[in-house]
Amino acid sequence: MDTPEREDRLLIADEFFLIAHNDTRGKAKLHPAATGLGLAAGLLGELTLYGHITVSGGQVSVIDRRPPADALAHTVLDQLIGESQHRAVNVWLSFLAQSATTSVGERLARAGVLRRQESRRLLRTSVSYLPIDLNAVAWPATRLRALLDRPDPPSVPDALLLGLVVAAGLTREVLWSAGPRAHHRLNVLIPALPAPLKELVGHTEAAVGAAVLRGIP
Amino acid sequence: MPSTSTVDRPSNVSEALARGRLGVPSVIFFVLSAAAPLTVVAGVVTTGYGVIGVTGIPLAFLVVAAVLALFSVGYVAMSRRVENAGAFYAYISRGIGRPAGVGAAWVALIAYNALQVGLYGTIGVAAEPVLDRIFGGHPHWSIVALVAWALVGLLGLLRVDINGLVLAALLVAEIVVILVFDLGQLGNPADGQVSFAALSPDNLFVPGVGAVLVLAILGFVGFESAVVFSEESKDPKRTVPLATYLSVAIIAGLYALSSWTMTVAVGPDKIVAEAGEQSVGLIFNLAAAQLGDTAVTIGQVLFLTSVLAAMISFHNTTARYTFALGRERVLPAVFGQTSPRTGSPRAASLAQSVLGLLVILLYTVNGWDPVVQLFFWGGTTGGFGVLLLIATTSVAVIAYFVRHGGETLWRRAIAPGLATIALVVIIWLAVSNFADLLGVAPDSHLRWALPAVYPVAAALGVAWALLLRNNRPDTYARIGLGAASAAAAVRTAEQQAPTPAGAEVSR
Numbered sequence: 001m002d003t004p005e006r007e008d009r010l011l012i013a014d015e016f017f018l019i020a021h022n023d024t025r026g027k028a029k030l031h032p033a034a035t036g037l038g039l040a041a042g043l044l045g046e047l048t049l050y051g052h053i054t055v056s057g058g059q060v061s062v063i064d065r066r067p068p069a070d071a072l073a074h075t076v077l078d079q080l081i082g083e084s085q086h087r088a089v090n091v092w093l094s095f096l097a098q099s100a101t102t103s104v105g106e107r108l109a110r111a112g113v114l115r116r117q118e119s120r121r122l123l124r125t126s127v128s129y130l131p132i133d134l135n136a137v138a139w140p141a142t143r144l145r146a147l148l149d150r151p152d153p154p155s156v157p158d159a160l161l162l163g164l165v166v167a168a169g170l171t172r173e174v175l176w177s178a179g180p181r182a183h184h185r186l187n188v189l190i191p192a193l194p195a196p197l198k199e200l201v202g203h204t205e206a207a208v209g210a211a212v213l214r215g216i217p
Numbered sequence: 218m219p220s221t222s223t224v225d226r227p228s229n230v231s232e233a234l235a236r237g238r239l240g241v242p243s244v245i246f247f248v249l250s251a252a253a254p255l256t257v258v259a260g261v262v263t264t265g266y267g268v269i270g271v272t273g274i275p276l277a278f279l280v281v282a283a284v285l286a287l288f289s290v291g292y293v294a295m296s297r298r299v300e301n302a303g304a305f306y307a308y309i310s311r312g313i314g315r316p317a318g319v320g321a322a323w324v325a326l327i328a329y330n331a332l333q334v335g336l337y338g339t340i341g342v343a344a345e346p347v348l349d350r351i352f353g354g355h356p357h358w359s360i361v362a363l364v365a366w367a368l369v370g371l372l373g374l375l376r377v378d379i380n381g382l383v384l385a386a387l388l389v390a391e392i393v394v395i396l397v398f399d400l401g402q403l404g405n406p407a408d409g410q411v412s413f414a415a416l417s418p419d420n421l422f423v424p425g426v427g428a429v430l431v432l433a434i435l436g437f438v439g440f441e442s443a444v445v446f447s448e449e450s451k452d453p454k455r456t457v458p459l460a461t462y463l464s465v466a467i468i469a470g471l472y473a474l475s476s477w478t479m480t481v482a483v484g485p486d487k488i489v490a491e492a493g494e495q496s497v498g499l500i501f502n503l504a505a506a507q508l509g510d511t512a513v514t515i516g517q518v519l520f521l522t523s524v525l526a527a528m529i530s531f532h533n534t535t536a537r538y539t540f541a542l543g544r545e546r547v548l549p550a551v552f553g554q555t556s557p558r559t560g561s562p563r564a565a566s567l568a569q570s571v572l573g574l575l576v577i578l579l580y581t582v583n584g585w586d587p588v589v590q591l592f593f594w595g596g597t598t599g600g601f602g603v604l605l606l607i608a609t610t611s612v613a614v615i616a617y618f619v620r621h622g623g624e625t626l627w628r629r630a631i632a633p634g635l636a637t638i639a640l641v642v643i644i645w646l647a648v649s650n651f652a653d654l655l656g657v658a659p660d661s662h663l664r665w666a667l668p669a670v671y672p673v674a675a676a677l678g679v680a681w682a683l684l685l686r687n688n689r690p691d692t693y694a695r696i697g698l699g700a701a702s703a704a705a706a707v708r709t710a711e712q713q714a715p716t717p718a719g720a721e722v723s724r
Binding site: 031034092203 | 228229230231233234301303445449537540541544553554555557558559560561562699700701702703704705
C-alpha cells in the first residue's frame with residue numbers, strides 16, 4: 001500500500017479536522033457525531049495506510065505491532081492490540097469517536113497548527129482549537145478541491161480523505177464551487193479505493209447515518 | 218467471528234460504550250412521549266366517540282393491547298437480528314422479501330405522513346382556549362396551523378429534538394392531568410352512579426367494531442420504536458422487550474381508563490351525542506364543571522404542548538424514515554443527505570414540511586373541517602396504514618424464523634401466528650367498517666378510496682423493487698438495511714466482484 005509521499009503533508013485525521021472546522025474561530029462546520037466518526041475513521045485510516053492494521057469483513061485486524069512514529073497513532077494501535085476481543089469496525093469507530101475531536105485537536109496543537117483555548121460559560125468549560133495561521137487551516141479543503149479539478153487520479157491517502165469527507169456528509173463544504181466533472185470524479189473515486197479503505201469508508205457512512213437515525217446530535 | 222476472550226477483564230472500550238446506555242424507564246419515556254397521551258385522550262377518543270358512535274372504545278384499547286403484546290413477542294425476538302430495527306419495512310424485507318419491503322416502505326411513508334399532517338388539523342382547536350385567555354380572541358385555525366407548521370419545519374431543520382428532560386416532564390404532567398380528570402369524572406357520575414356499561418362486550422361487537430379497533434391502534438402508534446434502542450440499551454435482551462410490553466400496558470391502562478371514565482361522567486347512553494357536539498372540548502368542559510378553572514387551564518395548555526410535541530415527533534420520525542430510504546437509494550439519494558452543521562436529514566425534513574403546507578392550504582382554501590376531516594381522517598387513515606404494517610410484519614416474523622430457526626416455538630410461531638390471525642380479522646373488520654370509521658355515509662366513495670391508497674402504494678413499491686432488481690442490483694441488495702446499507706454495499710460489491718460498483722454510487 002502506498003504511504004503518504006510528502007512528509008510536509010498533514011495526517012488524514014488532521015486534515016479532516018481542519019476541513020470540519022474550517023472557520024476563522026475554529027467553530028465546527030459539521031455536527032459532533034459525524035465529526036467524531038470521521039476523525040475516528042481518519043485515525044484507523046492512518047494505521048491502515050501505514051500497514052499496521054487492515055479492515056476486512058467488518059473486522060479490524062492488527063498486522064504490524066511495531067510502534068508508529070506518531071504518538072496518537074501509537075496510542076490507537078496500543079488500544080487495538082490491548083483490546084483484541086473487540087474487532088468490529090463499527091465498535092472501534094464509535095469508541096474512538098468519543099475522544100477523537102480532543103485527541104486530534106491536541107495533536108494539531110502540538111504540531112503548532114492550532115491553539116487550544118478554554119472558555120468558561122456558566123459552569124461548563126468548553127475547549128476549542130483556534131487557527132494560528134488562517135491559510136494553513138484552509139489549505140486542506142482548497143487542496144482537495146484542486147485535486148478534483150485535475151484529470152489524474154489522486155493519491156490513495158487523498159482519495160481516502162475525500163471518501164471520509166463524503167461519508168461524513170461534508171461534500172458540499174469541499175465542493176461548493178466545483179463543477180459536474182469534479183462531482184463525477186468524486187463518485188468514481190471511492191469504489192476505486194483499496195478494499196480495506198473502501199470498507200472503512202462504507203462503515204463510516206453507515207455509522208454517520210445510524211447516528212442521524214437515532215437522533216443523537 | 219473470533220471467540221471473544223472468556224476472561225472477564227476490564228475493557229475500556231466496553232466501558233466507554235456502555236456509558237450513557239439506556240435502562241427500561243428511559244426507553245419507556247422515549248416511546249410514550251411520542252405517543253402524546255393527552256392528544257389521544259382529549260382529541261382522538263372524544264372525536265372517536267362522536268364520529269364512530271360506538272361506546273366500546275375502552276374495551277377496544279384492551280383488546281388491541283392484547284393483540285399487540287402477542288405481536289411484540291416475535292417482533293422483539295426478531296429485532297435483535299435485524300439492522301434498521303426501528304422500521305417495519307426492514308422486518309418485512311428480511312422476512313418476506315425485498316419487493317414486499319419496498320411496498321411496505323411506501324405504505325409506511327404514506328401512513329406516517331398522514332398521521333403527522335393530520336395533527337395540523339387539531340392544533341387550531343387546541344390553541345383556541347389558550348389564545349382566548351391570553352389575547353381575548355383567536356385567529357382562524359389555518360393561521361395557528363401555519364405558525365405550528367413553520368415551527369415544526371424550522372425545528373426539524375435545526376434538528377432541535379426537544380430536550381429529553383422537557384419531554385419527560387411534559388409527559389408526566391400530561392399523565393397526571395389525565396388521571397386527575399379521570400378522578401373528577403369518576404367522582405361526578407351521570408345519574409349519580411358509576412356505570413360499567415361501556416365495558417360490556419355488547420358495546421364493542423357491534424357494526425362499527427372495525428372502526429373502533431383502528432382507532433385504538435392509532436393510540437398505540439409509537440410502541441414499536443423501543444427496538445430502535447436495541448444497541449443503546451443496557452441489556453438488549455431484557456431492556457427492549459420489557460420496555461415494549463410495559464409501554465403497551467401503560468398506554469392500554471391509561472386510555473381504557475380515561476375513555477371509560479368519560480362515559481361514566483357523561484352517561485354511557487349520552488356519550489356519543491355529547492362527544493359529537495363538544496368534540497375536543499368534551500373533557501375540558503367536564504373538568505370545568507368538576508374541578509374548576511385552574512385545572513382546565515392547565516389541561517388546555519398541556520393539550521396544546523402535547524399536540525405540538527406529537528407534531529415534532531412525527532415530523533422527525535417521518536423525516537428519518539425518508540432519510541433511511543434515501544440512504545438505501547430506494548428513494549433518490551438526495552433524501553439521504555444531511556445538513557452538515559446540524560446533522561438533520563435536510564431534504565427529507567423539507568419534503569415532509571412541503572407536504573404539510575400543501576395540505577393546510579388545501580383545507581383552508583376549500584373550507585374543509587380541520588378536526589374531523591383533517592385530524593380524525595388523517596389519524597385514522599394513518600392508523601389503518603400502521604395496522605397493515607403491523608400485520609405484514611407479523612407474517613414476516615413467522616417467515617423469518619421458519620428460514621433462520623432459533624428462538625422458542627412460542628416466540629417464533631405460536632405468538633406471532635395468533636397475532637397475525639387477530640390482526641387480519643381486525644383489518645377485515647376495519648375495511649368493512651371504513652365508512653363508520655370516517656363517519657361518512659355508507660355509500661361514500663371515501664370508504665374505499667382512502668384505504669385503497671395503501672394497496673396501490675404497496676403494488677407500486679413492489680413493482681419499483683422488481684425494476685431495481687433487474688436494473689440496479691446494487692441498490693436492490695441494500696433494501697431494508699437503512700443507514701447500515703452503506704457498509705453492506707461494500708460487501709455485496711465484493712461478492713459480485715467484476716461489476717464496477719462505481720456506476721451506482723450517485724450523489
